[in-house]
Amino acid sequence: MMNRPERLTEGRPTQGRPTQTGEAARSEIDTFTGNRALALEEGLIFEIGRAEVTGVDLDEPAPFTDRLGGLARKAALGLPGLSEPEAMRHYVRLSQKNYSIDAGLYPLGSCTMKHNPRLNEALARLPGFADIHPLQPQSTVQGALELMEELARWLLALTGMEAIAMSPKAGAHGEACGMMAIKAAIAAKGEGATRKIVLVPDSAHGTNPASATRIGFEIRSVPARADGTVDAAEVRRRLGPDVAAIMLTNPNTCGLFEKDIVAIAEVVHEAGAYFYCDGANFNAIMGKARPGDLGVDAMHINLHKTFSTPHGGGGPGAGPVALSAQLAPFAPLPFLRRDDNGLRLIEQASEAPQSIGRMSAFHGQMGMFVRALAYMLSHGADGLRQASEDAVLSANYIRASLADLLSQPFGDKLCMHEALFDDAWLKPTGLTTLDFAKALIDEGYHPMTIYFPLVVHGAMLIEPTESESKASLDLFIATMRDLAFAALRGETERFLAAPFHAPRRRLDETGAARRPILKWTKPVAE
Amino acid sequence: MRYLPLTREDRVDMLARVGVADVEALFADIPADKRLAGDLDLPRRKSEMEVGRLLSNLAAKNVAAGSVPFFVGAGAYKHHVPASVDHLIQRSEFLTSYTPYQAEIAQGTLQYIFEFQTQVAALTAMDAANASMYDGSTAAAEAALMAHRVTGRSKAVLSGGLHPHYAEVVRAASLAGGEAVVSLPPDVFAREDLAATIDSETSCVLVQNPDVFGNLRDLSQLAAICKEKGALLVAVFTEAVSLGLVEPPGAMGADIVVGEGQSIGNALNFGGPYVGLFAAKEKYLRQMPGRLCGQTVDAEGRRSFVLTLSTREQHIRRDRATSNICTNSGLCALAFTIHLSLLGETGLRRLARINHANAVDLADRLAAVNGVEVLTKTFFNEFTIRIPADAAGVVERMAQRGVLGGVPISRLLPGQGLDDLILVASTEINTEADRGALADALQGAF
Incomplete structure (x- = not known):
């Protein structure tokens, strides 16, 4: 590595024998185990x-x-078992190969990787929430229904919409809903045969x-203006x-x-036609503007983004959908109604x-509802x-x-809650956005979202x-x-083969797709 | 506010760097007449203690399954989950990471997905499984859509033993997309003739085993007929533990297997989050929905894992993707795979035998109650009884007396003349005393 004039030394021990780059290279020496001190290799449970x-x-x-009627399983499953200590060690070792928001800045654009309060985890695990069955008598789950009602009240106040469908299980599921x-x-207006296009x-x-075509619509694309936003006149033309x-x-x-949103609506x-708003970026405008006031007819809310239910390495999420008065009658089952006997789930089409109809078997992601409401109550209006103000300020500060x-x-x-750069500045270096992102891994950061949105070349979001904290942003x-x-x-070697210090170097993704190995199989003895 | 690290001074400094006078300037693109002037009419911030008190009060109004004799199933099952499972899934690196897009720093997530896929394939006796779906019902809907893509046909036939909520989810998803769905009438005794419903437009038959009434079904004949007629057999399960004891769908010839994985590793959670399992024959791999994790090597030749075949997915293929799914049920899949790793072959089989033994004992006890008839002859851990009274009323009265005694079929299938049926499940959590309590409660409730 070349010398880096801006390298940080402040706050780090400078006494004793300084580490030289030559020694750093030697630290890559092979070990018997393949481990590198705390970086522990770990086999598969099948091994x-x-x-x-x-x-x-x-x-x-x-x-x-038995009463199996002759349908008992014949062949062995081939599943390995682990004692508890083995299991603890296996999964702890695996966990140590992951980056996480708890460990560092996770600036994935469009993903809203914010802090996940542990109060919310504790409350979601109260037996009164975690240990209740979706089909036990409704008289025995009035507290759970009250929680759903209260969460809906917050979501409606924040969105300025008329109704809320709670059952969609993630953002894309909300879009479909x-x-x-x-x-x-x-x-219902008798236009089903003619209105087939979604802009x-x-x-x-x-x-x-993907959501729109899945339910039978065709896509017509809308270009953006040179300033990156959609022109109401272009929408009107289509x-x-x-x-x-x-x-x-x-x-x-x-x-x-x-900024044309009201005119577009x-x-x-x-x-x-109707206005569906993808609410993935709602974190920018909580309490600043309400989608209902802007003319939105339907918008999903990613509780796992805006309201901090943990991403869990890819879910579970929750994607309640706020609906306008025009769309409210079409909301999916089940939904809540309050009458003299308290709260009741409307579960049948007859009502x-x-x-x-139904988006999923039961009433939605209760575990996420508890966490999201705890998050909202903690923050307050x-x-x-x-x-939202801090999120937008921090993005602008970085930008x-x-x-x-x-x-x-x-x-x-100015931007909202995320700052977008392209790769025009990288062009003379011969490096790509991917190279830059991988070098960021070596610096201890999860890379930003890259190559999205597709309309921006080599995007870094x-x-x-x-x-x-400001100190974290400054670093x-x-x-x-x-x-x-x-x-x-021109210090390209720092980028081209990065990451050098992660649990793995760059992976052969082409090989993985060409000859997919999607499960472990017992090695054949040679 | 305890979750917001910026101080007043920080904000002033940062605004200066940005070059604006105040924070409102950052929101200038929001039309002025639509910008909110003050705070919304919602409560102000609360301490951790206050929030804890408020939500604990709500939780206390519910009857937790573990606090009473509990026999409710019908698609969600209470099982004992080892304490280590919930500890491990709360590790920061699992809980607070994103979908593993940057594989070099997400090998932990990717490896457990690979292990999960292998376990699901083994459980179902199928070639390949994906990284999870939202739940069993949405997996069933995706299976029907996948069968349409594979066969070029667009009609799904739904067994009358399929969980009615699953049928409704498949129906809603299919009708929205313009595909046909044929639902057979409720089939309490597993006597329907599914083969007769398959014609040249049928892309798939969805059949559940054990079915929603508890019946075990041999799918082999149906599989052969499906094959002959060019339709796919989609086998559905809602109780994953059954696969430790019952012949798996893959061994009976299923083309696609979908199911609910909640009962391994996951709490009841009032219906979610759960974890959908999805497995298929290898030849249909490229039509599968959802994420797939594959094995590969890194630049130093070390075994590694990565999301693969992503050209099927929405972020690449957009309107031509196999599914719109993005976020799935990662952490629930982790709970599933940890619990199953702890059980292993030995533990899962034993757990399944205990479930079956408890259900057999319960069926015998209930059959001895005057007026009760056990309708399901072959079952795993759940069966249907007929009582000489309105089932919904009886279940409600038992609840008042502190026994959660099952699901009245009328809650799932109202207006079908099935008002005297109760679906009863018994897992390893039920003691002999619990089973006795249900028999007594039932006796006293009509």
Whole structure:
């Protein structure tokens, strides 16, 4: 590695024998185990476990005559068992190969990786929430229904919408739900045969077109202006009696507030179409603006983004959908109604003839509802607004601090909760956005979202959220600047083969796709 | 506010760097007349203690399964989950990481997904499994859509033994997409003739085993007929523990297997989050929905894992993706795989035998109650009884007396003339005393 003039030494021990780069190279020396001190290699459970071992003590039942009707399992499963100490060690070792928001800044744009309060984990595990069955008598779960009602009240206040569908299980599931409601509303007006088109900007999340086509719509794309936002006039040009809806993310995936949004809603409604808003970026505007006031007809809310239910390495999420008065009658089953006897789940189509039906087997992600409500109650109206303000301020702080080095696709201007850069500035270096991201891993950061949105070449989308201290932001900025300087100086070796210090170097993804190995198989003895 | 690290001074400094006078300037693109002036009409911030008190009060109004004799199933089952499972899934590195897009720093997540996929394939006796779906019902809907893609046909036939909520989810998803669904009438005794419903437009038959009434079904004949007629057999299960004792769908010839994984590793959670399991024959791999984790090597030749075949997925293929799913049930899949690793072959089989033994004992006890008839002859841990009274009323009265005694079939299938049926489940959590309590409560409730 070349010398880096801006390298941080402040606050680090400078006494004793300094570590030299030559020694750093030697630290890569092979060990017998393949371990590198705390970086421990770990086999698969199929290599560690044995069929006769179990980590759960159970007594064999007394002899009895089975009622399996001859359908008992014949072949062995081939599942290994681990004793509890082996299991603890296996999964702890695996966990240590992961980056996490608890360990460091996780600036994945569009993903809102904010702090996950542990109070919420504790409350979701109260037996009164975690140990209740979705089909036990409703008289025995009134507290759970009250919690759902209270969460709905908060979500409605924050969105300014009319109704809320609680059962969708993630953002994309919410999109499907909202678009199904729109489809049902169109059919109810007798326009189901004609309105088949959904307008989607090219910058949209892939889930938007996937959700719309899955329920029978066709996609018509909408370009963005040079400033990165959608022009109401362009929308109007694409509207017609064949258009069912527009799906728009706001703030959009370029981190910009769609400033024409009210005009867009107006032209969409004038044309007899509906306005679906992808709420993935709601974290920018909590308590600052309400989608209902902007003319939105349906919007999902990612509780696992905006309201901090943990991402868990890819879920579970929760994607309640806020609906306008026009779409409320089409809400999915079940939903809550309050009457003289308390709260009741409406579970049958006979009581909701216009409902689109069920999105999932039960009532939604209760475990996520508890966490999200705890998050909201903790912040309060004032705290949620402050969170949005801090998220937007932090993104702008990063943007302004890098604007002289990195290039911004839509010019040097304010952003919302995420800052977007492209790779124009990298062009003379021969390095790519991917190389830059991988070098960031060596610096102890999870990379930003890269190559999304697709409309921006070599996109780097940085979302710091409100959870970072100024010191954390400053160190990230300094790191980004140091890497940028190194790239511009031509120190390509720091990037091209990065990461050097992660549990793994770059992976052969092409090989993985060409010859997929999707499960462990017993090695054949040679 | 305890979750917000920026101080007033920090904010002032940062605004200066950004070059704006105040924070409102950052929101200038929001039309002024739509910008909220003050705080919303919602409570202000609360301490951890206050929030804990409020939500604990709500929790206390519910009757927890573990506090009473408990026999409710019908798609969600109470099992004992070892304490180590919940500890491990709360490790920061599992709990607070994102979908493993940067594989070099997500090998922990990727390896457990690979192990999970292997376990699910073994349980179901199928070639390959994906990284999880939201729950069993959404997995069933995705299976029907996948069968349409594979066969080029667009009609799904739903068995009358399929969980009615699953049928409704498949129906809603299919009708929205313009595909046909044929639902057979409720099939309490597993006597329906599914084969007769398959025609040249049928892409798949969805059949549940054990079915929603508890019946065990031999799917082998149906599989052969499906094959002959060019339709796919989609086998559904809602109780994953059954696969430790019952012949797996893959061994009976299923093309796609979907199910609910909640009962291994996951709490009841009032219906979610759960974890959908999805497995298929290898030849259909490229039509599968959801994420897949594959084995590969890194630049130093070390075994590694990575998300693969992603050209099927929405972030690449957009409107031509096999599914719109993005976030799935990662952490619930982790709970599943840890619990199953602890059980192993030996533990799972024994757990399944205990469940079956308890259910057999309960069936015999209930059959001895005057007026009660056990309708299900072959079952795993759940069966249907007929009582000489309105089942919903009886279940409610038992609840008032502190016994959660099952699910009235009328809650799942109202208006079908099945108002005297109760679905009763018994797992390893039920003691002899619990089973006796249910028999007594039932006796006293009609």
